[in-house]
Amino acid sequence: MQEKKSDSANKNPKKANLLDPHSIKHTLDESVTEIVTGRGYVEDVRLSNVRLFLGTIIIAIALFAQFYKKKFPENRDFLILCIVLYIVFNAVLQLIIFTKEKNAILFTYPPADSFISTGLVVSSKLPRFSGMYTLVIASSDPKSISANQPVQFTNSVTQWFTKDGVLVEGLFWKDVEALINEYQREPKKSK
Incomplete structure (x- = not known):
């Protein structure tokens, strides 16, 4: 060795x-x-997979908000929903990083x-x-x-x-x- x-x-x-x-x-x-x-x-790698999954959801929410087929005044409620979901999922992701991961380099x-x-x-x-x-x-x-x-x-x-x-x-x-x-x-x- x-x-x-x-x-x-x-x-x-x-x-x-x-x-x-x-x-x-x-x-x-x-x-x-x-x-x-x-x-x-x-x-x-379970925690990493959870983080990747949450990140994918966050990106999907942002893409739906960006490329929704209606223009701004008509899609106002949909955009508000997307913003709220984006904030919630980001908060969950940050909570996991702050409480579970901290300075960890390996689990x-x-x-x-x-x-x-x-x-x-x-x-x-x-x-x-x-x-x-x-x-x-x-x-x-x-x-x-x-x-x-x-x-x-x-x-x-x-x-x-x-x-x-x-x-x-x-x-x-x-x-x-x-x-x-x-x-x-x-x-x-x-x-």
Whole structure:
């Protein structure tokens, strides 16, 4: 497995524009997704599908309002209905993003060969004008009996990138895998 990682790093190194924090965060998030799914977690795309479905409805409403066969004074009630529906569906979409998604970059199902009954929610932050990247791993169902405590680390992005903006995947993989191992560790029993 180690040879595979180093081969892929040599063939297609991941590069980010070091002057663009969005590029840095995207590169790191993409690597985190590869690492977590490589550990046996399968991505859960249900929330993404709900968001896409709501977005499709919103676009359909806008298209109906734009291309309705009657002109303005005659279609006033229809336009009002379209505007109200557009606002309602956008509010539902924003509510889902705000309450469920937050800073999440990956939702997973539990691994197939484990006794854990909850998947993971992996989220990250790279604040504006900051070089400190925070990665958090938590249970997708925190109220479950098999849910572990969330774990996180905050490190400077400068330790994972060369001066040319190439991600040193070995260092980053090591840090992320250590965080996953920390999350998967059994909680200590209190006496």
